[in-house]
Amino acid sequence: MLNDRTSQALIAIMAFCAIAGAFIPDWIMNQMMFGFSRALAVLGLLVLWRTGLVSFGHALYFGLGAYTVALLDIYLGVSDAFLRLAASVLVSGGIGILLGYILRNYRDIFFAMLSLAFSMVLYGILVKTQALGSTDGFAVSAPSFIGYVPEGKYPLFLLICAVCAVSGLLVQTYLRSTLGKLTTAIRDNEVRVEYLGYSVAQAIHIKYVMSACLAGAAGAFMAMALGQVDPDSMVNWTASGELVFVTVLSGPGSVIAPFFGSLVFELLRTYAFELVPHAWQLIVGGTLMVIILFLPDGVWSLITKFRRPAK
Amino acid sequence: MSKQKKGEPILSVKGLQKEFGAIIAASDINIDVHEGEVIGIIGANGAGKTTFVNMVTGYLKPTSGEIDFEGKQLVGLPSREVTRAGISRSFQVSQVFITMTVYENLLTALAIAESPGLTMLKPMHRAELEQRCDEILERYQIAAYRDHVARALSQGVRKLLDIAMAVVSKPRILLLDEPTSGVSVEEKFGIMDIVMNALKADNVTVLFVEHDMEIVERYVSRVIAFYQGAIICDEPPKQALVDPKVREFVIGHSVVKGTKKNA
Numbered sequence: 132m133l134n135d136r137t138s139q140a141l142i143a144i145m146a147f148c149a150i151a152g153a154f155i156p157d158w159i160m161n162q163m164m165f166g167f168s169r170a171l172a173v174l175g176l177l178v179l180w181r182t183g184l185v186s187f188g189h190a191l192y193f194g195l196g197a198y199t200v201a202l203l204d205i206y207l208g209v210s211d212a213f214l215r216l217a218a219s220v221l222v223s224g225g226i227g228i229l230l231g232y233i234l235r236n237y238r239d240i241f242f243a244m245l246s247l248a249f250s251m252v253l254y255g256i257l258v259k260t261q262a263l264g265s266t267d268g269f270a271v272s273a274p275s276f277i278g279y280v281p282e283g284k285y286p287l288f289l290l291i292c293a294v295c296a297v298s299g300l301l302v303q304t305y306l307r308s309t310l311g312k313l314t315t316a317i318r319d320n321e322v323r324v325e326y327l328g329y330s331v332a333q334a335i336h337i338k339y340v341m342s343a344c345l346a347g348a349a350g351a352f353m354a355m356a357l358g359q360v361d362p363d364s365m366v367n368w369t370a371s372g373e374l375v376f377v378t379v380l381s382g383p384g385s386v387i388a389p390f391f392g393s394l395v396f397e398l399l400r401t402y403a404f405e406l407v408p409h410a411w412q413l414i415v416g417g418t419l420m421v422i423i424l425f426l427p428d429g430v431w432s433l434i435t436k437f438r439r440p441a442k
Numbered sequence: 443m444s445k446q447k448k449g450e451p452i453l454s455v456k457g458l459q460k461e462f463g464a465i466i467a468a469s470d471i472n473i474d475v476h477e478g479e480v481i482g483i484i485g486a487n488g489a490g491k492t493t494f495v496n497m498v499t500g501y502l503k504p505t506s507g508e509i510d511f512e513g514k515q516l517v518g519l520p521s522r523e524v525t526r527a528g529i530s531r532s533f534q535v536s537q538v539f540i541t542m543t544v545y546e547n548l549l550t551a552l553a554i555a556e557s558p559g560l561t562m563l564k565p566m567h568r569a570e571l572e573q574r575c576d577e578i579l580e581r582y583q584i585a586a587y588r589d590h591v592a593r594a595l596s597q598g599v600r601k602l603l604d605i606a607m608a609v610v611s612k613p614r615i616l617l618l619d620e621p622t623s624g625v626s627v628e629e630k631f632g633i634m635d636i637v638m639n640a641l642k643a644d645n646v647t648v649l650f651v652e653h654d655m656e657i658v659e660r661y662v663s664r665v666i667a668f669y670q671g672a673i674i675c676d677e678p679p680k681q682a683l684v685d686p687k688v689r690e691f692v693i694g695h696s697v698v699k700g701t702k703k704n705a
Contacts, residue, residue: 319539
């Protein structure tokens with residue numbers, strides 16, 4: 132599991148961030164928490180993307196994760212970060228299994244749009260239901276860690292780094308396995324995969340549930356890091372679009388790419404907002420255009436380019 | 443060669459029927475296949491050859507009839523389960539993973555064949571698979587193209603890759619759908635020699651759809667001729683190729699007029 136360079140690099144990066152977290156100012160740590168949280172969801176989208184599938188509805192699972200944390204907090208007073216995380220992953224994974232039975236039969240634009248439709252159903256329910264916070268959402272209390280209630284946010288940051296490292300390792304192991312290698316194979320030729328003796332629908336279903344669980348964890352962390360949940364920034368289609376945006380920005384080249392790409396996105400958005408508060412989307416959108424035109428494999432390809440100089 | 447094999451057939455097709463609305467694509471097809479046979483399936487375009495292959499391999503569900511393979515009923519099984527049961531196929535238009543190299547194509551095929559259940563989670567690049575992969579590349583004489591991307595291969599090499607991918611699961615029966623279509627006249631016997639020798643070594647029973655009567659004459663032990671969805675002849679090649687019905691409905695309709703002269 133640890134015998135490849137990507138896994139080793141991922142652990143080294145996460146360990147470095149975890150240690151650095153103790154010394155950096157709070158605002159940078161916050162940016163990193165938002166970035167790494169979102170990166171988990173992007174990691175799931177990367178698995179789907181390699182199979183040739185794009186989901187424009189993963190805010191559904193992001194939102195389910197975030198709202199699971201909020202509702203557990205409001206109605207049951209659960210503040211333990213581990214419990215919140217586990218519950219979020221279970222809820223989004225469970226819904227992912229159910230919807231997967233439908234979505235695994237669709238490809239291309241139909242897959243993308245059906246995913247979007249499901250996410251908008253959740254958005255509709257949240258916005259219309261007072262008990263679920265309606266358009267305002269909820270404030271989420273600070274997490275505790277098996278009884279320990281910390282002062283700052285550093286313990287949460289450590290947990291995020293740890294979960295990112297473990298998730299990245301699992302996805303990397305998966306991508307190197309035969310089942311994981313079926314990503315490109317399915318994108319190239321489904322008929323052949325079936326005739327080799329494996330169910331394409333099942334392979335896609337597994338990938339879909341994986342991505343749902345990852346997006347659920349992402350939502351849970353985002354809720355705890357922000358200290359609030361709301362439908363517009365977490366469940367609306369724009370949130371799904373943001374996830375796809377970061378996936379394209381990161382590139383499909385490596386499991387480390389989402390973490391790098393998400394940080395770039397957070398910083399980009401923050402500075403664009405400071406620079407032109409009313410038209411920051413213009414800068415963000417322009418950046419994506421430049422990326423697609425000049426770095427079709429995402430910002431990650433910058434790193435691989437420098438590591439391996441031109442042959 | 444033309445001797446009928448004794449004993450239980452390994453594949454037994456009974457009363458197979460397929461209708462697409464008013465069109466009857468296969469009508470009352472009965473075939474017993476014995477181990478080690480090499481059967482050539484001939485017929486004009488639209489005679490029902492590929493429909494037959496598609497029904498046996500689970501791509502099409504027959505309207506009625508039975509397909510018995512080693513005591514197992516195949517009708518209604520999806521193609522992946524037919525493959526797992528021991529019947530593989532190649533395609534008229536090669537079905538390979540076009541963005542992967544020849545080696546990756548074969549390794550993927552091999553890894554799926556060797557991975558029941560949770561072994562799918564083992565790393566794909568593992569020594570024992572990589573070694574077998576290289577052996578197969580040698581056997582099918584495509585080792586020189588090992589690192590070529592499949593999209594850029596010539597028809598002949600792509601056909602060989604397609605067939606090699608179909609046999610990694612060690613099938614008992616292999617159905618080849620026009621193994622030499624789209625391949626140049628110079629290449630076709632070379633390809634057939636490679637394939638038939640490899641299959642004989644593995645003791646695979648072969649059914650292949652073919653338009654080219656020279657190929658049929660040279661390689662098969664039994665000919666089954668289709669006409670309008672029905673079998674009109676089931677004989678050893680010597681008798682079949684002079685059968686008046688075959689001459690009228692198959693060879694007369696076929697595109698092989700010029701092949702004798704070209705070869």
